[in-house]
Amino acid sequence: MAPVLAVNMKIYLDIDGVLVGRGRKPAPYVVEFLKKATENHDCHWATTHCKGDTVPVMDYIKGILPVEAIEYCKLIKAIEWSHKKTEIFDYESDFLWFEDAPFEFEKEVLAQHDKSDSLVLVDLINNPNHLRELIKLI
Numbered sequence: 001m002a003p004v005l006a007v008n009m010k011i012y013l014d015i016d017g018v019l020v021g022r023g024r025k026p027a028p029y030v031v032e033f034l035k036k037a038t039e040n041h042d043c044h045w046a047t048t049h050c051k052g053d054t055v056p057v058m059d060y061i062k063g064i065l066p067v068e069a070i071e072y073c074k075l076i077k078a079i080e081w082s083h084k085k086t087e088i089f090d091y092e093s094d095f096l097w098f099e100d101a102p103f104e105f106e107k108e109v110l111a112q113h114d115k116s117d118s119l120v121l122v123d124l125i126n127n128p129n130h131l132r133e134l135i136k137l138i
């Protein structure tokens with residue numbers, strides 16, 4: 001059976017360790033990944049660089065990601081949160097959370113909502129081209 005591509009999921013994106021790799025270098029395939037994510041889905045930031053305001057996050061990535069990626073990043077929305085990234089998520093919707101280092105307490109909240117499968121662990125350290133594989137999920 002052909003895989004059914006879910007369109008218009010909510011996608012929550014961390015930056016460091018997900019879009020930006022070691023040495024503050026853009027993750028390989030970040031442009032392709034962001035293009036597909038923002039064209040097909042409803043994307044939101046889930047990063048400490050953004051707590052309800054996109055100005056700090058755009059300032060941060062401006063010096064790191066290529067111009068084409070920045071254009072897609074402009075389509076990513078900000079949501080206010082305080083302590084846990086899990087405050088950001090819409091548990092009534094299908095969503096994916098791209099994150100390299102979730103806290104245990106965040107994983108527990110996902111489990112409580114029966115959303116453990118929504119966590120997509122990104123590992124650019126062991127798999128620098130990880131985004132190339134993960135594009136298939138979106």
Ligand SMILES: [Mg+2]
Binds near residue numbers: 014015016017018101
């Ligand atoms: Mg991170």
